[in-house]
Amino acid sequence: MSEAWKHLDLEGEGLQSANLRLVQLMKRRPKAYALLALFPLGLHRSYLEEVRGAWIYRIASIVALITWWFGANWAALLIIVLLVGFAAYDIRWIEDRVATLNKALRIQIYKSKRSTAAPKGFRGRYTDDDLDDYLKVKEQERGGHVLPGTDSALNNRSRAPSFAEQEAMLKALAKSKRNNKSQ
Template sequence: MSDAWKNLNLEGDGLQAANLKLVQQMKKRRQAYILLAFFPLGLHRDYLEDVRGAWLYRIASIIAVAGFWLGYLWPALTLVALITGFALYDIRWIEDKVTAINKALRIQAYKAKPSVPMPKDFRGRYTDEGLDDYLKLKEQERGGHVAPGKDPALNSRSRAPSFAEQEAMLKALSKSKSDSSSD
């Protein structure tokens, strides 16, 4: 299915508009993992709104490069190992962070108060003035359906007869047929 619907502008503050805004704001795991490949730059941390962590990656990477350049091989290798270790930890951290960010965005999007007031007499669903008459008409049109309490065989009951009651009605029916055929 095409993602063209994500670019539609439906205007207003309805649920569709809120969903479109939410889809655009939500963080994507794939994007974060792609940026993790460039972990010395801390781009994945920037994407997931952890500016402090992103700058720690950058500063540590700069110090490691400077250590190699100045001849401090072992301290630089130790720092590279630490940076790589934190990058491996970030594989799991990305899952938790994306989930937390997206949950916060959903809560924010759906709990936001609409700027357009509700219509008069709005009760959480659409209602129409003539809806009750229409439903009564449609109830009468259903083929083979008898409204509860309207079937004379059920003696105006609102439920279907039990199995025992059905057996009794069948016995009475067969008895009445046998009595009428013997006359």
């Protein structure tokens, strides 16, 4: 499907406009995972609006570099192992965080959508004007049935002949044919 609709803006405040804004603002998992590759910088956390976690990654990375610079290799290695462990945890965290952020974003955009006033005299899907006439017409309708007295095939009877009546009519017809042949 073409992505051209994402660049259209009909300058309305309807659902299409809300969807366009939503598409532009939604967080995307592939981008978050790509930024996770640079986890020592905490960019994936910044992208997912977790500023505190992003700064913790950055500060821990700087502390690991400083401790390594001063020769405390075991301390630097411990900090790096912790950072990698938290990055492994963030693989699963990204899924939940993206879903939570996008859900909150949808709610915010759809609730903030301005609604226009209803037209003058609007009272819902139908009005009570002429409701009695409408109900009379609808009560006359029967799905798949002909109204009584309107089908010439039924000889203007009020109802279709019953099965027993049809059998009697067929017997009478057969008897009349036999009588016509014998004469």
